[in-house]
């Protein structure tokens with residue numbers, strides 16, 4: 038399936054994208070510009086959308102994953118709706134095709150594990166699209182945390198309602214990014230969850246305040262909602278020696294350090310790169326495919342983050358607007 042480019046160059050990887058809506062069309066755009074890869078086709082039952090993306094990028098438009106696989110591809114990225122990830126992933130794995138599955142890996146932990154098992158048996162690369170890890174601001178935080186004793190992490194990920202409501206709430210759609218970051222920053226698993234959820238406007242939870250403790254003893258907090266009129270993505274991390282503040286949108290990362298007994302301290306802005314996170318993520322996927330090495334975000338990590346998100350949802354019932362009591366009236 039691979040084509041030689043130059044005698045001394047690595048063979049071109051033939052890649053495809055399954056599902057070219059909001060996220061998948063970005064995958065397709067980025068893949069066309071990657072060295073060592075050729076975007077062969079995009080598959081989407083929405084024929085107009087598939088045709089539009091294919092015409093724009095100069096590749097084939099297919100109606101479904103089987104037709105795309107029939108073209109002979111080495112690797113695909115899967116950006117179809119989450120409830121289809123398992124079936125599409127298994128179809129690709131059965132044909133020996135390497136896969137990068139968008140986050141969350143699947144609709145359930147069981148489905149995620151099915152994908153992992155099948156990929157391992159077929160010896161194909163499986164990566165999960167937790168793209169935030171490739172945000173240069175996040176990479177700078179991770180680097181600043183090297184050899185630090187992390188004490189607490191607070192992440193805010195808020196914004197307006199998405200233009201098209203999917204069938205998931207903020208925990209599965211947004212908080213799963215930050216659950217992955219907490220696990221990654223701490224190199225530790227989340228062992229305790231204390232979620233507070235509310236459905237203020239939507240049917241599913243649209244506000245979530247989630248608290249965690251990791252096995253390593255780090256306390257972490259996620260504040261996420263779809264009720265904020267603007268997007269905000271902020272991370273703060275307290276370690277014994279530093280206090281790190283990051284804005285993941287402006288990519289400004291600042292650390293306070295050198296704490297003195299008189300309360301004074303030093304402060305510096307960290308150097309942050311400019312790379313497009315999706316490009317870095319897809320390059321990492323293709324590198325893992327070529328090297329046959331573990332992916333930057335493994336299937337197991339995708340399932341671990343999904344499992345915590347689902348635990349938050351099953352912890353206690355979501356308070357709905359109808360169940361809220363009027364504020365206490367203070368007399369006197």
Ligand SMILES: NC(=O)c1ccc[n+]([C@@H]2O[C@H](COP(=O)([O-])OP(=O)(O)OC[C@H]3O[C@@H](n4cnc5c(N)ncnc54)[C@H](O)[C@@H]3O)[C@@H](O)[C@H]2O)c1
Pocket residue numbers: 055056057058059060061080081082083086101102115116117118119121139140141166167168
């Ligand atoms: N990493 C991120 O930051 C991020 C951001 C957004 C979405 N996502 C994930 O990407 C996935 C897609 O989300 P989206 O917002 O792009 O959704 P979307 O609805 O915009 O796109 C999904 C596309 O999949 C197509 N599709 C439906 N059935 C299909 C099938 N059987 N085979 C192929 N394609 C099919 C739809 O026609 C649509 O074009 C979800 O898993 C979502 O969680 C990740």
